[in-house]
Amino acid sequence: MSALRILLVDDETIFARNMSKLLAFRGYQVKAVHNGQSGIAELEQTPYDVMVLDLKMPGMDGLATLREVKKLGLFTETLILTGHGSIDSALEAVKLGAYDYLTKPCQIEELVAKIQAAGRGGEGDVN
Amino acid sequence: MLTGHRSSEDAPHGADGAHSLQAQRQNHYRRLFWRFVLLTTVCSLVPLLAVGWGINLYYTRFARERMINAFRNEVAHHRRIIELFLKERSSKLQLIAGTIPRDQLVDPARLNEVFEMINREYWSITDLGVIDADGRHLAYVGPYDLMDKNYAATFWFKAVMDKGLYISDMFLGFRQEPHFIIAVSRRDPDGRHWILRATIDTEAFRSLVENVRIGQTGEVYLISQDGHFQTSPRRWGKIMGSSPVPVEEFHEGIRVRTTDPHALNGHRMPRQIMSQTWLDQPRWMLVVQQDQAEALRDVRLANLAVLAFLHMAALSILAAAVLITRHMIGVIRRRDAQADQLNRQLMQTSKMASIGELSAGVAHEINNPLAIIGTECQLIRDQADHTPALDAEMAAQIEASVTQIDVQIQRCKRITTNLLRFSRRTRSMIETVDLNAFIREVIELMEREARSSGIKFFAELDDALPPLLSDPSQLQQVFLNLITNAIDAHDDKPYGSITIGTRDCPAEEGIRLTVSDSGCGIAPEALEKIFDPFFTTKPVGRGTGLGLSICFAIVRRLGGGIDVASRPGQGTTFTLFLPYRPPDEVLENIDARPPDPGPAVLAAKEARHERPAHPAGG
Numbered sequence: 200m201s202a203l204r205i206l207l208v209d210d211e212t213i214f215a216r217n218m219s220k221l222l223a224f225r226g227y228q229v230k231a232v233h234n235g236q237s238g239i240a241e242l243e244q245t246p247y248d249v250m251v252l253d254l255k256m257p258g259m260d261g262l263a264t265l266r267e268v269k270k271l272g273l274f275t276e277t278l279i280l281t282g283h284g285s286i287d288s289a290l291e292a293v294k295l296g297a298y299d300y301l302t303k304p305c306q307i308e309e310l311v312a313k314i315q316a317a318g319r320g321g322e323g324d325v326n
Numbered sequence: 327m328l329t330g331h332r333s334s335e336d337a338p339h340g341a342d343g344a345h346s347l348q349a350q351r352q353n354h355y356r357r358l359f360w361r362f363v364l365l366t367t368v369c370s371l372v373p374l375l376a377v378g379w380g381i382n383l384y385y386t387r388f389a390r391e392r393m394i395n396a397f398r399n400e401v402a403h404h405r406r407i408i409e410l411f412l413k414e415r416s417s418k419l420q421l422i423a424g425t426i427p428r429d430q431l432v433d434p435a436r437l438n439e440v441f442e443m444i445n446r447e448y449w450s451i452t453d454l455g456v457i458d459a460d461g462r463h464l465a466y467v468g469p470y471d472l473m474d475k476n477y478a479a480t481f482w483f484k485a486v487m488d489k490g491l492y493i494s495d496m497f498l499g500f501r502q503e504p505h506f507i508i509a510v511s512r513r514d515p516d517g518r519h520w521i522l523r524a525t526i527d528t529e530a531f532r533s534l535v536e537n538v539r540i541g542q543t544g545e546v547y548l549i550s551q552d553g554h555f556q557t558s559p560r561r562w563g564k565i566m567g568s569s570p571v572p573v574e575e576f577h578e579g580i581r582v583r584t585t586d587p588h589a590l591n592g593h594r595m596p597r598q599i600m601s602q603t604w605l606d607q608p609r610w611m612l613v614v615q616q617d618q619a620e621a622l623r624d625v626r627l628a629n630l631a632v633l634a635f636l637h638m639a640a641l642s643i644l645a646a647a648v649l650i651t652r653h654m655i656g657v658i659r660r661r662d663a664q665a666d667q668l669n670r671q672l673m674q675t676s677k678m679a680s681i682g683e684l685s686a687g688v689a690h691e692i693n694n695p696l697a698i699i700g701t702e703c704q705l706i707r708d709q710a711d712h713t714p715a716l717d718a719e720m721a722a723q724i725e726a727s728v729t730q731i732d733v734q735i736q737r738c739k740r741i742t743t744n745l746l747r748f749s750r751r752t753r754s755m756i757e758t759v760d761l762n763a764f765i766r767e768v769i770e771l772m773e774r775e776a777r778s779s780g781i782k783f784f785a786e787l788d789d790a791l792p793p794l795l796s797d798p799s800q801l802q803q804v805f806l807n808l809i810t811n812a813i814d815a816h817d818d819k820p821y822g823s824i825t826i827g828t829r830d831c832p833a834e835e836g837i838r839l840t841v842s843d844s845g846c847g848i849a850p851e852a853l854e855k856i857f858d859p860f861f862t863t864k865p866v867g868r869g870t871g872l873g874l875s876i877c878f879a880i881v882r883r884l885g886g887g888i889d890v891a892s893r894p895g896q897g898t899t900f901t902l903f904l905p906y907r908p909p910d911e912v913l914e915n916i917d918a919r920p921p922d923p924g925p926a927v928l929a930a931k932e933a934r935h936e937r938p939a940h941p942a943g944g
Contacts, residue, residue, distance in 0.1 A: 211694055211697070211698065213698050214694070214697055214698045214701060217698065217701030217702060217704075217705055218701055220705055220708075221701060221704050221705060221708065224708050255690075282690055282693030282694040282696075282697060302693070302739075302743075303693045303694060303696065303697035303700075304693060304696040304697040304699070304700040304735050304738075304739055305697070305700070306700070306732075307700075307701075307704045
């Protein structure tokens with residue numbers, strides 16, 4: 200099993216940087232971008248197994264990004280990771296096709312488990 | 327319906343502030359009560375008294391005038407009777423002297439005939455005599471031996487010789503008894519001058535005057551011009567005695583006046599009403615008098631009746647004023663209490679709303695830095711794990727610190743999660759709930775938790791409870807919070823009890839639920855803030871101060887209310903009101919929004935996994 204490719208979309212640069220390091224440390228290929236547009240641009244160029252998406256971002260927010268991804272037919276599993284506790288928006292994201300959601304702050308193990316599940320699900324789908 | 331306000335059952339143990347406020351209120355109502363009573367009484371009594379007093383005054387004057395007129399009539403009537411009596415006697419004497427020649431009259435038999443003729447109808451004269459111009463008796467009929475008396479020197483003799491007709495005042499004369507005479511003089515054609523003289527019977531005259539009765543104290547008497555009684559007044563003085571009544575100048579007409587009690591020359595006498603008039607011939611003053619008290623007795627009785635009536639009216643007005651005011655104050659008091667409750671409720675609701683907004687923002691803003699701290703922490707841990715050369719002690723310290731940071735992050739996260747839950751907008755999964763069964767489940771759950779604490783659970787459930795439309799997961803959170811608090815309230819007690827009761831309230835279309843504990847109770851000042859977010863009496867780190875705020879928010883959202891009463895040291899009772907069905911806006915919202923998050927997420931996930939392969943992946 201090759202290393203899962205992960206796209207991290209989060210406007211909190213420090214968080215994104217740290218998370219990238221942590222995930223890379225755990226053997227994933229990680230790319231971090233800081234807004235929705237960059238995320239979509241990145242997805243259009245390179246396929247990613249899992250996108251970890253923040254909901255509350257300036258400009259194009261998480262939900263809009265997810266909608267755009269679905270519209271463009273870009274393939275990726277999406278994990279919502281947000282500090283915004285509103286279950287409404289998380290549910291909205293799940294309805295739009297996100298795989299699952301997590302609230303910040305979260306344990307790295309938790310995130311890794313979800314990424315693994317999402318990655319496997321994605322692979323399952325692909326296969 | 328219950329609301330979010332707090333009440334302390336425990337007034338005697340209440341704070342001083344609450345005490346004085348209560349007293350101030352009480353004082354306020356008392357002042358209001360008396361002000362209303364005074365106002366109503368004055369407003370009703372003043373016109374009543376004015377009318378009563380006016381009528382009384384008018385009636386008194388009217389009655390007095392009537393009484394005085396009656397007196398006037400009385401005295402006029404008497405004067406007529408007396409004048410008529412005297413005139414009749416005078417006329418008879420004049421007629422006799424004019425028609426019967428002197429020679430016949432000096433015959434004793436003839437004179438006796440005439441005497442009897444005069445007295446035939448009414449005994450009025452005592453004797454009758456014929457006297458010549460020298461004052462000698464020519465003839466005499468009567469009981470006294472007066473034939474040899476000579477009257478030439480008497481006062482009346484000269485007067486009658488001058489005037490032709492003379493009526494004397496009372497005098498003693500030769501017979502030494504009070505009497506008065508009527509005398510006429512006649513000059514015959516032959517030049518002889520003679521006098522016919524009659525003595526009026528004193529008894530007959532006195533009874534004519536005196537026997538008139540006016541009430542108990544009324545009397546009639548005559549006074550001569552020189553101030554002597556001509557008849558005997560019943561109560562004061564004697565015939566021919568000197569009269570204490572001042573003799574007025576002769577005047578026409580009738581005068582009525584009221585005397586001062588002591589004005590009658592030292593005669594002590596109650597105030598008198600006195601009516602006086604002058605007889606024409608002789609010049610006697612006729613006096614009719616009566617005690618004013620008696621004369622005005624009817625007026626006085628009427629006055630008393632009016633007074634009694636006024637008192638009764640005033641009393642009934644006062645009673646009515648007190649009763650009406652008491653009722654009104656009761657209404658005002660109830661209104662005030664309602665308004666207060668509404669105010670508190672409004673204040674609490676708006677406070678909760680603004681705190682909700684604030685806490686949602688704060689929670690979100692804190693979650694992001696927490697996430698960064700978490701990642702930093704994990705980075706350190708990762709780095710330490712992969713640095714083999716690290717000093718063991720150093721590695722242990724790093725691990726301990728990082729672990730502690732994680733623990734604290736989780737603690738912060740719990741707080742923010744609770745905050746977000748508290749501020750969460752309406753989201754309910756409404757189901758039919760059998761509240762009793764639900765409570766039994768919750769009790770079972772909590773009994774296990776509290777096993778070691780020595781706390782016993784009791785359920786006093788109303789078996790006739792109708793099913794409830796509500797949100798079971800939110801209700802569960804409310805009960806768990808309340809029961810957890812109840813358990814915590816027993817921290818310093820070796821044992822205790824928690825009683826959960828339900829009661830159907832069809833009148834309010836809802837169910838009342840009580841959670842009572844035998845714990846430490848809540849101080850009155852804490853009671854005021856108990857539903858405020860972040861208010862806690864638990865030790866630092868044990869409570870976030872959000873449990874009851876969340877309960878409050880949930881119960882309000884479900885259309886109910888929550889109330890607390892407590893006696894410090896004895897226990898606390900939370901009372902919840904839950905309506906049979908939540909408000910319409912809650913029911914509308916469940917259709918418009920997805921159901922409860924947990925199961926919903928799962929359902930969405932399952933649905934997604936059952937989907938055919940993603941087009942992009944295919």
